[in-house]
Amino acid sequence: MAMPLPLPASLLPAWFASAPHGPQALLSWLQALGSWALALGQGLLAAMQRNGPPPLPVWLLWFGVLVLAMQLPGLIPRTGQQLARLRELASRLWRLLLALVRELLWVDPTLRRARHQRWRPVDEEDSPLGRSLRQVLLDLIALPLDWVASLGPQRLLRPDPATEEKEQRRLRSSAALLPRLRWAWERHVTLYLGLSVLRLVQPRLWLPGALWRRFVHADSYPGFPIRGMLWLTRNADVRDVLERPETFEVIYGPRMQEVSQPLDPPGGEEVPGDPSEEGNFLLGMQDTPRYWRDISNMRLAFRREDAALCRQLSERAAESTLQRLISSQGQSGPLRLDLPVQLVVPALEALVGAYFGIPLPLRCGGRSGSDPAPGSDPGEDEVDVQHLWLEDVFDYLFYDLKGESSRPRALHAAPRVRTALQRLIRSRRQAMENDPAAREADDVLSRCLRLQRSGTPGMDDETLRINLTGFLVGAMTPLINATCQVMDVLLERPRALALAQAAARDPDPDQTHVRLRACVMEALRFSPGDPVIYRWTCRDSWVGEGSRRRAIPRGTLVMAWNASAMFDPALVSAPWAFRTDRPAGAYLHWGHGQHSCAGAYINMAVIPAILAPLLRRGRLRRAEGSAGRMHKPGITVRHFELLLLPIGRERTQP
Numbered sequence: 001m002a003m004p005l006p007l008p009a010s011l012l013p014a015w016f017a018s019a020p021h022g023p024q025a026l027l028s029w030l031q032a033l034g035s036w037a038l039a040l041g042q043g044l045l046a047a048m049q050r051n052g053p054p055p056l057p058v059w060l061l062w063f064g065v066l067v068l069a070m071q072l073p074g075l076i077p078r079t080g081q082q083l084a085r086l087r088e089l090a091s092r093l094w095r096l097l098l099a100l101v102r103e104l105l106w107v108d109p110t111l112r113r114a115r116h117q118r119w120r121p122v123d124e125e126d127s128p129l130g131r132s133l134r135q136v137l138l139d140l141i142a143l144p145l146d147w148v149a150s151l152g153p154q155r156l157l158r159p160d161p162a163t164e165e166k167e168q169r170r171l172r173s174s175a176a177l178l179p180r181l182r183w184a185w186e187r188h189v190t191l192y193l194g195l196s197v198l199r200l201v202q203p204r205l206w207l208p209g210a211l212w213r214r215f216v217h218a219d220s221y222p223g224f225p226i227r228g229m230l231w232l233t234r235n236a237d238v239r240d241v242l243e244r245p246e247t248f249e250v251i252y253g254p255r256m257q258e259v260s261q262p263l264d265p266p267g268g269e270e271v272p273g274d275p276s277e278e279g280n281f282l283l284g285m286q287d288t289p290r291y292w293r294d295i296s297n298m299r300l301a302f303r304r305e306d307a308a309l310c311r312q313l314s315e316r317a318a319e320s321t322l323q324r325l326i327s328s329q330g331q332s333g334p335l336r337l338d339l340p341v342q343l344v345v346p347a348l349e350a351l352v353g354a355y356f357g358i359p360l361p362l363r364c365g366g367r368s369g370s371d372p373a374p375g376s377d378p379g380e381d382e383v384d385v386q387h388l389w390l391e392d393v394f395d396y397l398f399y400d401l402k403g404e405s406s407r408p409r410a411l412h413a414a415p416r417v418r419t420a421l422q423r424l425i426r427s428r429r430q431a432m433e434n435d436p437a438a439r440e441a442d443d444v445l446s447r448c449l450r451l452q453r454s455g456t457p458g459m460d461d462e463t464l465r466i467n468l469t470g471f472l473v474g475a476m477t478p479l480i481n482a483t484c485q486v487m488d489v490l491l492e493r494p495r496a497l498a499l500a501q502a503a504a505r506d507p508d509p510d511q512t513h514v515r516l517r518a519c520v521m522e523a524l525r526f527s528p529g530d531p532v533i534y535r536w537t538c539r540d541s542w543v544g545e546g547s548r549r550r551a552i553p554r555g556t557l558v559m560a561w562n563a564s565a566m567f568d569p570a571l572v573s574a575p576w577a578f579r580t581d582r583p584a585g586a587y588l589h590w591g592h593g594q595h596s597c598a599g600a601y602i603n604m605a606v607i608p609a610i611l612a613p614l615l616r617r618g619r620l621r622r623a624e625g626s627a628g629r630m631h632k633p634g635i636t637v638r639h640f641e642l643l644l645l646p647i648g649r650e651r652t653q654p
């Protein structure tokens, strides 16, 4: 007979012992547990005395039970997280199913409207109620026919609408069933769905050689031979890698040096650290003195306290652009707006012009400035109207791991960017010497030139040009994409859109900004600007702690999926939900650790500021057909058409 364990309450802390129910209940629970364990031990001893020691399988069984019991405290939260991951995956699949069913059952509303127009009631004497009832009845009878017509069988054999000319896409009011189903499929069966599966079943995925060589050649990055690829999808692993720059190195350096080759020979200035860093930019540098010198310099020019200024500049530009559009499109019906072309790019150009001090689009005339690299001499006065030079350089530096297709374009664009910025730096310095007004200017370029004048190390023309190139290239393409993606996510989720519109209409501008920023950060979680950050393992190492530690051999290209980490229930609660009350630490949009985005404060100010005038103006929806979806032929969103019904125009809607 087992005796209860002596667990005197006097041994417990006073606060615990005096709590009303908890301590007593816990005490008796512990006593019971102790009694069972004692009884079990005594029973086991008695059995052994009677029958001799148990056979090996029984010992093993007991050992297994013991190990399981020891794992239990860690296992329970882990199981909870696994269940949350499962639910997150299920919610994605559910959304996919809903989207497919919605497209299947969709009935084109224009058919009903056209019928109403055709069959206007002849009998004017008829009461309005009678007329409405007749129309409803007619609509119900015609519904199956409308549905069949909406499938668009006559359009099934036409070319893919996504590849049609823009004008054709504009004219089409709706697409046939197959393309619509394909859009729904492509929208939901994405890389993010794959990451969701990996997070659940295989959070550390070693890619077999044949597979990773599809993404990257072993020698894509000179000096960083790649011998394998590892995908990390959970928060702890992603952060672990980004927090250890001494082991997980950035590999952008060689390509950065290639595109930013100096125009002038390096100055006589003593450069701390490795001279092989010449021509390199922050994101291509390891944890070296030169990195810290350059980032400190640039932080003196790009200041956190400029966030409010960036916000004002971009909101003012977006507001006036929108106002012009509304006036140019007349007073009736919804306003049709190509988001990147007609709102985002003009607002960013205004921001970069006023804040960076770099007028966009870039222009270069190779013969009047310094000559670019031999063989790629740009012509006279070329203008980068669509900011393609910046996009091409960005593509080669950060997107195209193999670098094969983007390299020729980047090498065509780079000398033009070099020349344009070189000329700008020289002409601005001259202006500052001669013109008192230019001397007073407080944009980033003027600040840099003032630092140069004061003899700050690392502010020579060449280093300045390279740093400005990095900031400019790093700003334009991601900001265009991220702003459009936020709108795309909002349009996909009516409740999120309503939240954002309510935030945009808050009478207090500061509150508007705070609330809208929360919506933007959350929307970006569903469609991040930069979904993955990659690093090269410079020595044999590991990831994770304790029993979860895994070895990583030297030469591994580690893909740290920040997009996936932001859906890890270990980091965010209810990851499937759109919530605007998440703490700042729930987001990894701007990277993590040494190389986190130097423009984070700009992004968080500018994206809400560009969208605010649009969101507060009226009802928003996508344009019909493929025009209303983001059109991204390369790495930048080129077109994305929206319909805006400004407040007060609802009555005139066709």
Ligand code: HEM
Pocket: 250, 282, 283, 284, 295, 302, 470, 471, 472, 474, 475, 476, 478, 479, 482, 528, 529, 530, 533, 534, 589, 590, 591, 592, 594, 595, 596, 597, 598, 599, 600, 602, 603
């Ligand atoms: C929505 C837009 C943007 C996104 C999503 C974004 C994202 C990122 C990410 C993820 C990193 C870290 C990369 C890594 O660790 O490998 C980064 C670094 C960086 N970003 Fe951004 N960025 C954006 C806009 C900007 C803007 C507007 C600027 C300039 C004003 C900028 C300048 C930089 C710089 C200079 C770095 C390198 C910092 C360093 O190495 O210390 N970014 N960005």
